[in-house]
Amino acid sequence: MIGFVGRKLAGVVATIAVASVVIFGALYLAPGDPASLLAGGHEVTPATMAAIRARYHLDEPFWAQYWHWLSGLLSGDPGTSMAGNEPVTALISARIGTTALLVAYASLLIVIFGVAAGILGGTAGRAVDGALTVTTTVLMAAPAFVAAILLIWIFATELSWFPVFGSGDGFGDRIHHLTLPALALSGGYLAYVSRITRTEVRTELAADHVAAARARGLPRRAVLRRHVLRNAAPPILAVSGVTVAGLFAGTAVAEQAFGVNGLGSLLVQSAARQDLVVVQVLSLLLVSAFVVVNMLVDVLNAALDPRLVAG
């Protein structure tokens, strides 16, 4: 098991290292000179442009720039925002809590309601299953920003149950503010997890060992718990894990739509301003979150089913 975790960890580090070069390279190759944006768009003297380029090492070769960036990151100083002159660490620390809470909230919704709906769909009668299929189809088809518009219209403007925008202060208020964003964010993923769960449950229900257990006269609940769910759990967990990892990227749309000050809206704002320093760090952070969550899911799966370690 320790070897397994070690291999996974090495994979994570390698993936992040490659991602760092790709992210830095992609933004390096992006068209346009970021110095021109920093200059403010007016008539600028060559001296001013040179001063800006020197300050952000924009006049140096690729690997030198990459080294400046990487050594800064490793020493805990990812640099200063080009647009706002604020340290990137300050920008991130002001927002990371909100995004983490939003992702956690949406993850809970996805796992609890997604799995519950899937089990219900897999075991209940045709009418319930049909209703769930229609609901999940709608949820899967609606992009997060469309869901956001609808949720705001119904629950914020018409019913006034939730605020239209913002992140809130204190835990209760933050949960109140983040409910609609979490719903918008989780909708499609929730439907996906429920579909997978339903299929897995159905497959297990049709399996020989379940038929045998039933034939032995085991109560329905026990069959479901011991034979169906235990076997269906690993694939459901794997899918849920990837889904939750993907949430980090999805926050950009949900946070933007609900005026939530998280990392996602910071990424959108920084990308629009072509604030390379911030975009690079955030992109790497999102990739890292995705990779690390995936690794945790793998390890958790392995702990549940030791046969996976050997494979």
Place this chain on the structure above:
Amino acid sequence: MIVGKKWAGPALALTLAMTGCGGGGRPAAAETFELTETTPAATGDVASVTWALPAGEPASLDPARTGDYSANTVGTNLCESLLRLNTDYSTSPGLASEVTQRDATTVVITVRDGVRFWDGAALTAEDVVYSLRRNLDPRLASYSAHVFANVASIDKTGPLEVTVRFRTPDMQFIPDLAGVPGAIVEERFATRAAARFGTASGGLMCTGPFRLDGWQSGRKITLKRNDAYWDAGRRAKAATFQFVFLTDSSTLTSALLSGEVDGVYGAPAGSIAALRKTGAGRLYFGPSTETVSLGAVAADGPAADPRIRQALDLAIDKGSFVTSVLKGAGEPLKTFTPPLAWSGSPAKSVYDAGYAALPDTAKADLGAARQLVTDAAPSRRDLVVALPAGDQSLLQTATIAQAAAQRIGLTMTIRQLQPAEFSGLFYDPGLRDGIDFIATTGYLEVPGALYYAPGFVLKGATFNWTHYDNPEVTRNITAAVSATDPAASARAFVAAQAIYGPAKLQITLAESYNRLFLNKRITGAPASFSYISSAWAALVGQA
């Protein structure tokens, strides 16, 4: 303004692209738009006001780093300028009790006595010299550096007197002092804060009717009333003023309708219908200097030929442009300098007469346009129009131009550029290769007919990318920027405009009205675009 920094905020554009037609507005073709410069005066104080910034969080509040919608909307309430901008774009004394053009190359500023910064320190001539000189420092890369391009020296010449000397005459300098270029900061505080000055953590020290109370990165900026404000008549009516960043137009509209946000400048055009209907507040329309244009950027090829530009101008129906893109809230313009720029000038009548005499090309005339294309017999008929990627209204504008071009036998390709690429066009001629026109929006944040013209029409000027050169225009513009008498300057300007206007260096499509929404509980905010350079929030109080 037509160039550079003033194109609509990319963050806004991006979210508009994401929400699509989320605003749910319908073109208000048959509706009338009553223009007003101001809203009814406030009847009393209010505890707090929440205001939205549709262009997003300001990057900085340092006046030297201020030059877009968000930073100006907030910052002008904090750091005041030497002159005040009034709703009709006239100016009054501000932190300067007097600014005089002593001769063509000397401006004398008398610093107002008795003004104190928020920390209690007195405003001195040294602070004024420091604040103005900052704009000359290339390392600071001030957004206002261009205003100081002709300045030779800035010196203290008396206890409360500062003298600015010029290498070449520049009549536009004094009106520029009504905007951010004339904003005054405390020298001691600014030098201590250094690079952090004007940021969320570095703070500000100025004299305005509000002081900066807090800036929670990504969440809000809070202003508190400056109770020791020097001008008792303009003391702020709101005890606190909060700015929130709402770049998504449909979320912003919902927040206004639900009353979570009290007001906004630049209300989404797509939500005009919804905001006019609601009982939550009122949508005002004011005169503006905001324009939408297609600028010729090629030194050779069809776009450099005035006949092709005129043909394109004639092919585009400005009325339908206003209806479809601005949802009716605007009007066609004849030239790139909008009339509000001079409406506060003592020589207004001269400017107005000059504008009235310009040919009116608002209605499409395809016959005349086709004839011009035939006469020009362009070497190639395929044109490229560039715009910043993600800006939906500019994309619509370019699409309209494309359709118009097709009707007169030209083909137009739309090319969307990333923000850094687009802003690079303004410095790097190489980036303009293969591009004939750019679609831009812009505004004037200060009064002055001479704000745009010299940069566009003089030989070798920064934005004269078509290499336009007309001796008569050059002579008149030079006379206009050198004249110390406003009427003489106006006459020279109008004479130049009569020649370069019809040459359509910029195909100016329309002025976009300023859109202000106020919750029914508040009033007092100026409705004209003058808010962009004035301490407008001080006027907002109880309805």
